[in-house]
Amino acid sequence: GAGVSQSPSNKVTEKGKDVELRCDPISGHTALYWYRQSLGQGLEFLIYFQGNSAPDKSGLPSDRFSAERTGGSVSTLTIQRTQQEDSAVYLCASSFQRVGSPLHFGNGTRLTVT
Amino acid sequence: DAKTTQPPSMDCAEGRAANLPCNHSTISGNEYVYWYRQIHSQGPQYIIHGLKNNETNEMASLIITEDRKSSTLILPHATLRDTAVYYCIVSVNYGGSQGNLIFGKGTKLSVKP
Numbered sequence: 055g056a057g058v059s060q061s062p063s064n065k066v067t068e069k070g071k072d073v074e075l076r077c078d079p080i081s082g083h084t085a086l087y088w089y090r091q092s093l094g095q096g097l098e099f100l101i102y103f104q105g106n107s108a109p110d111k112s113g114l115p116s117d118r119f120s121a122e123r124t125g126g127s128v129s130t131l132t133i134q135r136t137q138q139e140d141s142a143v144y145l146c147a148s149s150f151q152r153v154g155s156p157l158h159f160g161n162g163t164r165l166t167v168t
Numbered sequence: 169d170a171k172t173t174q175p176p177s178m179d180c181a182e183g184r185a186a187n188l189p190c191n192h193s194t195i196s197g198n199e200y201v202y203w204y205r206q207i208h209s210q211g212p213q214y215i216i217h218g219l220k221n222n223e224t225n226e227m228a229s230l231i232i233t234e235d236r237k238s239s240t241l242i243l244p245h246a247t248l249r250d251t252a253v254y255y256c257i258v259s260v261n262y263g264g265s266q267g268n269l270i271f272g273k274g275t276k277l278s279v280k281p
Contacts, residue, residue, distance in 0.1 A: 154200050160211050
């Protein structure tokens with residue numbers, strides 16, 4: 055079946071511009087996560103959605119980062135006034151809302167800020 | 169920091185079983201053991217998970233010791249496409265409330281012809 059879909063797969067932007075990254079989770083998965091992975095590093099948690107609400111935003115690195123989810127499905131991660139240190143692979147994952155359910159990841163959006 | 173310890177690298181001959189060990193000596197009673205792998209430029213791929221019992225699916229088998237302090241992921245017939253970094257993660261996953269999957273360094277598995 056269809057997995058987690060992310061778009062675009064690659065994004066190059068100039069410093070100071072805003073970017074929007076999109077995630078389509080697996081149908082029926084009410085839990086949705088955003089992570090980012092810098093080159094050669096582990097995954098850094100950003101934000102978690104339960105349905106359309108975000109009970110855990112603790113990983114967002116600054117107020118330039120925001121995310122929303124509508125209809126309990128698609129989510130967008132927005133980075134305003136991008137900086138070079140924002141360059142990373144942004145990964146989205148989704149899961150069922152029950153104990154132990156594993157996360158299923160998309161292939162990510164590779165963001166390069168020049 | 170990751171709560172697991174894995175060897176940094178392993179080699180395996182194509183067609184043979186790959187046995188990847190993981191130590192998680194401080195695992196709590198309600199923490200699951202998850203295995204993921206990541207192939208270059210792709211997102212982490214879920215493989216298998218378990219709480220206490222051994223588990224098997226179409227991709228792999230997971231053997232968890234009785235004291236739950238270690239586990240082994242078994243790929244029964246490794247192929248070249250199984251070359252990847254394999255991550256062992258322990259987590260209390262309350263159906264998504266914490267997002268606390270901590271990916272450590274993992275084991276770089278190289279399957280050789």
